[in-house]
Amino acid sequence: MLKEHLGYVADHIRLDRFRAAIAQTINAGDRIADLGCGSGILGLLCLRAGAGRVYGIDSTAMIEMARETFSRAGWAERVTCIRGHSHRVVLPEPVDVVICDHVGYFGFDYGIVHTLQDARRRFLKPGGTLIPARIRLRLGAVESEKCRDKAEGWRAESVPDEFHWLRQHTVNAKHAVELPPKALLGAPAVLGDIDLYTDNPDFFSWTAELRIQRDGIMHGLAGWFECELAEDVWMTNSPLAERPIQRSQAFLPIDEAVPVKTGDSVKARVMARPADHLIAWVVDFPATGRRFSHSTWQGLLLAPEDLMRSRPDRVPRLSREGQARITVLGYCDGKRTAREIEQAVLRDHPNLFPSPEEISRFVARALGQDTE
Ligand SMILES: C[S@@+](CC[C@H](N)C(=O)[O-])C[C@H]1O[C@@H](n2cnc3c(N)ncnc32)[C@H](O)[C@@H]1O
Incomplete structure (x- = not known):
C-alpha cells in the first residue's frame, strides 16, 4: 500500500497540477474535504495554500499515516482524520472545497462519479468547488x-x-x-x-x-x-x-x-x-x-453461488463466519477488554474454528474491524 502511495506523492507533475488548481481555488480559511486522502498529500497542499481546516477521509489504514504526517509537519490542529468509507462519513460542517484523485486509469473507473456525487450533495456548501470539475x-x-x-x-x-x-x-x-x-x-x-x-x-x-x-x-x-x-x-x-x-x-x-x-x-x-x-x-x-x-x-x-447471492428473492442464512462474528461481537459489552473477550470465546466456543490460534486471530480481526 505504501508503495502505491509513494508513487502518488513522488509524481511531481501530478503535484504541480493539483498545486496550480488549489492556488486558483482556495481562499484563506477554507474548509476542505480530502476524499480518499491516502497519504494526505492533497490536504497538505491545501493547508500550505491557506486552508483553515482539512477533513481527511480514507477507508484504509493509510489514514494513520496521514495523521502522523500532518502531526509531524505541525498541522495536527487544523486536520481531522476520519477512517471510513466516504459514503458513510458525516462531517460536522459543510466544506468550501471537495478534492480527490479518484480518476483511475480511464477517468471513470475508480468510482469518482458516485463518490463525488455523494460528497457534493452532503459535504459541499452551495457554490462550493470540486477538484476535479470535469x-x-x-x-x-x-x-x-x-x-x-x-x-x-x-x-x-x-x-x-x-x-x-x-x-x-x-x-x-x-x-x-x-x-x-x-x-x-x-x-x-x-x-x-x-x-x-x-x-x-x-x-x-x-x-x-x-x-x-x-x-x-x-x-x-x-x-x-x-x-x-x-x-x-x-x-x-x-x-x-x-x-x-x-x-x-x-x-x-x-x-x-x-x-x-x-x-x-x-x-x-x-x-x-x-x-x-x-x-x-x-x-x-x-x-x-x-x-x-x-x-x-x-x-x-x-x-x-455468487450469482445466487445477488438474487433479491433468496433467503440469506448466516455463514459460519457470520455466525462466528456475531458470537465474538456478543461479548463486547463496553466493559470487557480484548483479552477477556478472547479468553471468553476460547472457553465458551472452543470449536468455533479448528485451532485455538485461528480462534484468537479471528477474534482480533473481528474486534479490529467492527469495534471502536
Ligand atoms: C488514488 S488514491 C489517492 C490518494 C491521495 N488522495 C493522493 O492524491 O495521493 C485513493 C485513496 O482513496 C481511498 N478511497 C477510495 N475510495 C474511497 C472512499 N469512497 N472513501 C474513503 N476512501 C476511499 C483509497 O483507500 C486510497 O487511499
Missing part, C-alpha cells in the same frame, strides 16, 4: 504485443493446456498498461465528457469513431483521461501528452488481432456501470463487417 475520456485503437500478452497470458506456451480456458477472463478484463505513442494506430477520439457538478446516470454509453492512420494490427482499445482540476488546469495520463502524470492507461482487448489499413474506420462503443466496476465494449470493423463484444462481467470468475 473529466474528458479519450479512446484510441491500439497495436501492442505487450498489451496483447496481458490478454493472452493464460494461453502462453509456458502455461499448461488445462489453464488455457482462463484466457476468456483476461480477454474480458480491463488491463493497466503503459502505452508508447507509437502503439496508437491513429489519433485518439473523445469518448465522452463527465461533468462532476451535475447528477450523472448510473449507466453510461459512449460511442466513438476511430480513424486508422497507419497500416497495422489492432489488438484492442486504450482509454485514458484528461481531467480538468480547475479552470484551464488539466491533468492527464495520455500517452501523447508532453507532461503526463505517472499513471497507466486502460487497455480493453479484442478477441482476435485484426489487420487494419490507413483510412479504415473502427467504431467503438463503451458502456459502463462505474459503481459496480462493470465495463462493456463493442468494436465494429465496417470494412469487413467483423464485430467483437466484451465485458468485464464475462471476465469475472463467478461461481453459481
Whole structure:
C-alpha cells in the first residue's frame, strides 16, 4: 500500500497540477474535504495554500499515516482524520472545497462519479468547488504485443493446456498498461465528457469513431483521461501528452488481432456501470463487417453461488463466519477488554474454528474491524 502511495506523492507533475488548481481555488480559511486522502498529500497542499481546516477521509489504514504526517509537519490542529468509507462519513460542517484523485486509469473507473456525487450533495456548501470539475475520456485503437500478452497470458506456451480456458477472463478484463505513442494506430477520439457538478446516470454509453492512420494490427482499445482540476488546469495520463502524470492507461482487448489499413474506420462503443466496476465494449470493423463484444462481467470468475447471492428473492442464512462474528461481537459489552473477550470465546466456543490460534486471530480481526 505504501508503495502505491509513494508513487502518488513522488509524481511531481501530478503535484504541480493539483498545486496550480488549489492556488486558483482556495481562499484563506477554507474548509476542505480530502476524499480518499491516502497519504494526505492533497490536504497538505491545501493547508500550505491557506486552508483553515482539512477533513481527511480514507477507508484504509493509510489514514494513520496521514495523521502522523500532518502531526509531524505541525498541522495536527487544523486536520481531522476520519477512517471510513466516504459514503458513510458525516462531517460536522459543510466544506468550501471537495478534492480527490479518484480518476483511475480511464477517468471513470475508480468510482469518482458516485463518490463525488455523494460528497457534493452532503459535504459541499452551495457554490462550493470540486477538484476535479470535469473529466474528458479519450479512446484510441491500439497495436501492442505487450498489451496483447496481458490478454493472452493464460494461453502462453509456458502455461499448461488445462489453464488455457482462463484466457476468456483476461480477454474480458480491463488491463493497466503503459502505452508508447507509437502503439496508437491513429489519433485518439473523445469518448465522452463527465461533468462532476451535475447528477450523472448510473449507466453510461459512449460511442466513438476511430480513424486508422497507419497500416497495422489492432489488438484492442486504450482509454485514458484528461481531467480538468480547475479552470484551464488539466491533468492527464495520455500517452501523447508532453507532461503526463505517472499513471497507466486502460487497455480493453479484442478477441482476435485484426489487420487494419490507413483510412479504415473502427467504431467503438463503451458502456459502463462505474459503481459496480462493470465495463462493456463493442468494436465494429465496417470494412469487413467483423464485430467483437466484451465485458468485464464475462471476465469475472463467478461461481453459481455468487450469482445466487445477488438474487433479491433468496433467503440469506448466516455463514459460519457470520455466525462466528456475531458470537465474538456478543461479548463486547463496553466493559470487557480484548483479552477477556478472547479468553471468553476460547472457553465458551472452543470449536468455533479448528485451532485455538485461528480462534484468537479471528477474534482480533473481528474486534479490529467492527469495534471502536
Ligand atoms: C488514488 S488514491 C489517492 C490518494 C491521495 N488522495 C493522493 O492524491 O495521493 C485513493 C485513496 O482513496 C481511498 N478511497 C477510495 N475510495 C474511497 C472512499 N469512497 N472513501 C474513503 N476512501 C476511499 C483509497 O483507500 C486510497 O487511499
